[in-house]
Amino acid sequence: MVFWEDYMSDEAMGTFAPIVVYWLYAGIYQLLPPLDNYRLHTRKEEEEKNLVPLSSVVKGVLLQQLVQATVAQLLFLLTSSVDASGKSVQPSIPVQTLQILLAMFVMDTWQYFVHRYMHQNKFLYRHVHSQHHRLVVPYAIGALYNHPLEGLLLDTFGGALSFLVSGMTARTAVIFFCFAVIKTVDDHCGLWLPGNIFHILFQNNTAYHDIHHQLQGTKYNYSQPFFSIWDRLLGTHMPYNLVKRPDGGFEARLKKD
Numbered sequence: 001m002v003f004w005e006d007y008m009s010d011e012a013m014g015t016f017a018p019i020v021v022y023w024l025y026a027g028i029y030q031l032l033p034p035l036d037n038y039r040l041h042t043r044k045e046e047e048e049k050n051l052v053p054l055s056s057v058v059k060g061v062l063l064q065q066l067v068q069a070t071v072a073q074l075l076f077l078l079t080s081s082v083d084a085s086g087k088s089v090q091p092s093i094p095v096q097t098l099q100i101l102l103a104m105f106v107m108d109t110w111q112y113f114v115h116r117y118m119h120q121n122k123f124l125y126r127h128v129h130s131q132h133h134r135l136v137v138p139y140a141i142g143a144l145y146n147h148p149l150e151g152l153l154l155d156t157f158g159g160a161l162s163f164l165v166s167g168m169t170a171r172t173a174v175i176f177f178c179f180a181v182i183k184t185v186d187d188h189c190g191l192w193l194p195g196n197i198f199h200i201l202f203q204n205n206t207a208y209h210d211i212h213h214q215l216q217g218t219k220y221n222y223s224q225p226f227f228s229i230w231d232r233l234l235g236t237h238m239p240y241n242l243v244k245r246p247d248g249g250f251e252a253r254l255k256k257d
Helices: 010-031 043-049 054-079 093-120 122-127 129-134 140-144 148-166 170-187 197-201 206-213 229-234
Strands: 240-244 250-254
Touching (some): 010 054, 010 170, 054 140, 054 148, 093 148, 093 170, 140 170, 170 197, 170 206, 197 206
Antiparallel strands (some): 240 250
16 A cells, blocks of 8 residues: 555556656755755856746746646556456566666666757757757756757657566556756756765766756766766767866766777
């Protein structure tokens, strides 16, 4: 039994929990003090280099989440599995763990190749993917700021494919999608905070993705949100040094293999 079972279905939780988690987690970053000693870019750089106001970013994210919620409801409706008592049939914990790992691999694979193609195709980059790169200096709330078509192809379809291929139930999907949302927000937070578990466990992290948002790194570090496998296998991995800036904070500097 899970805490929401008496209040809403697994399908409803799987649809709306990732949205709530997104705004809660991104909101925490937004409400933090400046933390200049842990920033990958200065506040001045964020103000001068970013080409879109916060209000437009919020509207863009909400639009993408509306589409995601609609697709999620359709997916859960088509794949719902219940027993004679009307309760969802759940696999064992080891099976769910394997399903989540498989979903992570599928999502990484889908997003790598779609993301890379959006950079290589000049039309798609200019008219679609460049919207995300208007945030030259990423921040947490902007993690899902994309062109609507990119949001549909990259995130929504990628999430749906991960869910279907892994065979997870709606209840397992709550865990997976909430985790994916937290990881994505963290990758865009622009902060290198001490003790951040994602920086310890994942090479694909805030600094790794920050390289991709830099002008010199836009053709590298396409992998998201979990691992760097495809970048390493296909020659698009750009290593970096994380160095302290004299005026405070850190900088992810590109280096050659």
